[in-house]
Amino acid sequence: MSDLDQNHINTMTKKAVAHAAAAEAFIGDEERTDWHDETLWFVRHKRDLAVNQLPEWEQLREQASRIKDHTLSNLDKYLMEFEKNALTNGVQVHWAVDAQAHNDIILDLIKKNGVDRVVKSKSMLTEECHLNPFLLKQGVEVVDTDLGERIVQFRDEPPSHIVLPAIHLKKQDVSETFHQHLGTEKGNNDPQYLTEAARQHLRNKFVESQLAITGVNFAVAETGGFVVCTNEGNADMGAHAAAVHIACMGIEKIIPKAEHLGVFLRLLARSATGQPVTTYSSHFHRPRAGQQMHIVIVDNGRTRQLGRPDFRNSLKCIRCAACFNTCPVYRRSGGHSYHTAVAGPIGAILNPNLDMKANADLPFASTLCGSCTNVCPVKIDIHQQLWKWRQVLAEEGFVDPSKKIGMKGMAFVLAHPDLYRFAGKMGRWVMRAVPGLVNNKLNLWFKQRDMPAAPKQSFRDWYLDKNKHSLKK
Amino acid sequence: MPGRETILNAARKNKPAFIEAPPAWAEGASIAPEQLTQKFIKTLESIGGKVIQCNDYDPIRAKLQEQLATGRFIANTIQGLGATSTEVQTNSNAQSLEPVEMAFIAGTLAVAENGAVWVYESQLLNRLLPFICQHLVLVVSRETLVSTMHAAYRKLDIAAEGYGVFIAGPSKTADIEQSLVIGAHGARSLLVYLVGGTEI
Amino acid sequence: MKVGLFVPCYIDQFYPSVAIATLQLLEKFGCEVVFPLGQTCCGQPMANSGFANLATGCDNNFVKNFVGVDFIVSPSGSCVLHVKEHLKHPDKEKAQFIREHIYELTEFLIDVLQVETLPATFPHKVGLHVSCHGQRGLNLSSMSELVAPEFSKPEKLLSMVAGLELTKPKRVDECCGFGGTFCVFEEAVSVKMGKDRIIEHEANEIEYITGADTSCLMHLEGILKRKGSMVQTIHIAEILNSDLVPFKAERS
Known part of the structure; x- marks a missing residue:
């Protein structure tokens, strides 16, 4: 068994291996590491090309940062404004203090509606809450519909990147997985062919689904609506086909006004993949006739992070993963080495808040080079927070004696x-x-x-x- | 609802001192008005879409007729093109729409900087239609072109209807080795008719 | 102008030629240079490991040594950045003066001494390694992530050196992986990052890799030596001072 296989198994069995050891195992396959590094560097390069077309890029980042700072300083009020407007729109609003409450709310909605076929588009929050394994234990199978997420779901692995969930895999790996699960031709590694197979497979799932779970990219307080961005169209296929739509959001997804979407949508896709915008930016305000629409608003440690002056601005994150792609450590250690739902530099400053002991290694998985801070579209001082987390972790006794x-x-x-x-x-x-x-x-x-x-x-x-x-x- | 109060109280207690919101984004003229059309076309083509410019609806009607003649399920939701498809209703389910080969849908406005076209729910007839169809045709007036997303949001009322969407190109994915594949779950192609002068 | 020369501990111990070149360069430009004899370390190794509170002794020693000069100059962007960001002392005024008057060598030459010409000659093909703390922390050069005009203080100085042919690696400002204690606690990633930088430099068929931070160069040198490469590392101060008899002999 190669070190890499061992690494996968460790990841799957949730036996957390400290970052340095997992990274060493990853680098054990140097050729694959080089490929991983080059592929993600190319995404960073595409981001550079895109942002350099906008002379106002740095002002946009500043604007986004200020909107988010403002929002966090008024978060309770904006959450209430959002709730009020969403309720007026005929959307049902649920509040979850933690991951368990979030999972319970969703299970309850599934049971109430007598549903057994659930599709889910990408939502890092549901990963953070470990929703899939929870529902599986309750006998509910959730089909992840983002192509990358479906691939890793078949393989019983967590995503290794929040935008490109299967970026740690080669097409040969995907081909083998699809051969096993979808009966595709053995050895046919053509991405076009494999994507087509997934399209057919998931079309059936969409058509049959009764309940769709999506994430939320932005929730607009003044309108009570929310925006979901995808390139594949899977969030929309799910949400519009199912009788019940549940959208899950962390409390930090709130923005005050519709006009602010102009700022954030200009930043998001350019930072993430170098696209000028995602293919679909869907604005949900009211359920369609006969449909139920639910929003689950989740805290799960976010208000605690809000109370840490040194770390609160990590809540500005819009999950673009630009910091992953630019991080020389992430590119050479892979997402699984971070053993958390959100990997990379941003994960390294978010996760110690969730569990200091389990994630004490992450702020040290950095050279503090500062590239993450420079690409961040909402100007989170990521590398400064990595440094500050090191002080907190040492102070709290979570550093090797x-x-x-x-x-x-x-x-x-x-x-x-x-x-x-x-x-x-x-x-x-x-x-x-x-x-x-x-x-x-x-x-x-x-x-x-x-x-x-x-x-x-x-x-x-x-x-x-x-x-x-x-x-x- | 105990969760609600717990969360709101914690947010109230832990939030920093109030920070003013920045003034609304002041648009610089990043794209000159006479360049909007070319910028839109170039951008949309770079993300896999196609654009046809025309002076009136005639070429679009011809395209619709040509498609209808194939005998496949062609959905038209634009009254200006002729009869709209009776098979497409607000409450049509996924099963009935799954066979749609091509859908003709009107857009509200087009954005030059990113090739996106905004479509309101009332223009879609059914929310699923632009996603579940194999091929999508959007029809939008050249007059509606704006330079950036800021301008787009100033013109739109996103809460006017239950649903609205910016569509920029065909459905795509690069989840396998970052190789771009067009046609992930949604439409495999997007054709935008940019109609000069004519209001839709 | 009285300049206190701050020689980071590992330069003092392992790379004296870098400190000598720095001293001679500053004197060449008319600075009155003093070397406070009780200096040790800026405290960065502890602080970056999470033990900033253990750096108090270093901080006190630093202030004690560097009080009374007009400027403090050091051939290490990383150590300078640490002092700028984290130096604490009961005498707040003294600490603030030091934080505001400490300079990395190349920024001191460009910003304070406003050097326009140099009498240096270095007839070699040289690759420039951009060190993160100097670049992103001290703003020694523009950064590839930002949409901003390009500039580089180290490059400007190197362009004044006769005979020098400067090259840049494909990824102009990617980190080399040194990262302080990161280089041992994340040994595998650290070395991999260094190897990748070297591959890009070697593609330019260079003789030397230079930079403004000896720590990065020490890491790259360790990898170069292990693989038996002909490429050598050299601190930018040694190149800028290269009209004088260099102390290379002692090192090799």
Whole structure:
């Protein structure tokens, strides 16, 4: 079994492997890692081409950021305004404090309506709440209709990317999966052929479905409506075909006004894939005749994050995944190495809020290069928050104790110039005299890198030598 | 509803001090009026759509007649093109619409920067129609062209009807190795007729 | 103009030639340079690992050493950024003065000394590595993610060096993967990132990789040496100072 297979299994069985170990397993297949890196870099490149066509890009980001800052500062009022207008529109509104409440509400609606065929378009919130496994336990099978999500669902894997759920897979993998589940021709790896097979398969699911679950990209307080964006058209196929439509949204999806959609829709697809806009931007306000429309508004830790001044602006996120695509670590470690529904840099600042202990590794899975912050269309200071989460996690005791001991020792030496000079001199002497002490397997630097040469003189020694006469005076 | 109060109270308690909303977006003239048509066509073609410019409805009527002659299920929802399809009703279900080969639908306005066309529910007759049809034809007046989404939202009342949608190109996916495939779940092709001068 | 030379700990210990070049360059442009002898480290290794509270000793030592100069200059964007963003001290005024007057070498040369010409000669083909903290943190150059005019302080300086042919990797400003303690705690990703940078540089058939941060160069050098590459790393200060007798001999 390859390391990669092992990695998949670990992911599937929810045995969380810390990011560094999972990343090492991922990189074990270097050719695939290179492909993953190049493919996502290409998406970043397409984003660059798209945004450079708009001279006003940076002002747009600023505008979006300010709208979101404003919204968060008035969140309770906008939620109430949204609820009131949605109710007037004939939409039923539900509130879920956490993942369990969210799942219970949906199960209840499924039971009340006597439904057994459910389709779902992409919703990272339902992933975060682990809705599918929950419903499956209750005997309800949910069919994910986004192509990428359907692929990973067949494989019993979580999505590895919030916009491109199956980006960790090659077409050969998809071909094999479809051969097993849809009876496609073995070895036919043509994406066109495979997509067509999924189209036929899912058309039947849409036509038969009784209940459709969708996510929400934006919910507009002043109108009580919500917008769902897809390229495939699967959210609409589901929502318009089924007798019951349930839209699930985190409380942070609210924007105040319809005019603000102009700002966000201009940013979203360009940031995500480099498209000028998604193929479908669907605006739902009222159920169609004879249809039930429900909105589930979910907190699940978001108000807690709102109360953390250093981290609250992570709630501005519009889930474009631009930070994934630009992140040199994400591209070389794959989404599953983040062992959470939302991976990548944004996931690394959102998930510690959900569970500090389980996700303490994530803020360290970054070089703090800052590229994520620069591509973010709503100007979340992602890399600064990664740094700040490290402080919180260390403070709360979620960092490896041995690391803390090492850091304490280092801090002590560096705070005492004489000790520092002695240690430096000794260190360099040891490296020259007994290189094997440093150049060994226990030294992670040395595993794939040579140590720097150890000069006899430090700069300080040289400086003192050079200035011995003048300094004496 | 205890969840509601819990969430709203927590939001009230934890939100930061009030921050003013920014002034509405002031549109810079990023696309000159005389370039709107070309920009729209170029953009829509770059995302897989096709555009035909015409002075009146005649070429569209001809296209509809040609399609009807094939004997397949062709749905027309535009009164200006002739009789609308009686098979397409607001409450037509997915099963009955699944065989639609081509649908002719009028749009409200077109956006030059991204090739999107806005369609209200009343123009669709049935919400499912533009998605479930194999091929989609949208008819929109050239006069309705706006430069950006900001301008589009200023003209639209998104809550005027129960549903409305921006459609920009055919359904597509790149979920398998980022290879672009046209025709994921929705229409396999999109043809937009840009009609000069004539109101629909 | 009294300039305090801040030599980050690992440069002091492993790359003295970088500090020597920095000192000589500053003196060449007429600065009165002092090297406070009690300096150690800016505290970044602790802070980036989540232990900023353990950096108090470093902070106090830093302030103690650098009080009284007009500017503090260092050949490391990363360490400078750390001091700028995180230096704390009971004497708030002193700390603020330091945070506002600490400069990375190339920005000091361009922004403060307003250098327009250099007497340097370096007849080699050189690839430029853009270090993240200098670029995205200190704004030493424009960033590929932003829609903004292009500029680069390090490039402007390198363009003044006679004989130097500058090249850039395909991804002009992707991180090399050093990342402080990241380089050991995420060893696999760190090395992979470094290897990928090197492949792009090697495609340009260069002799040297240069940059404004020795830490990135140390990481790249470790990988280059391990694979037996002919490509060498060299800090930008050494190139800009290269009309003087360089201290390369000692290093090789």
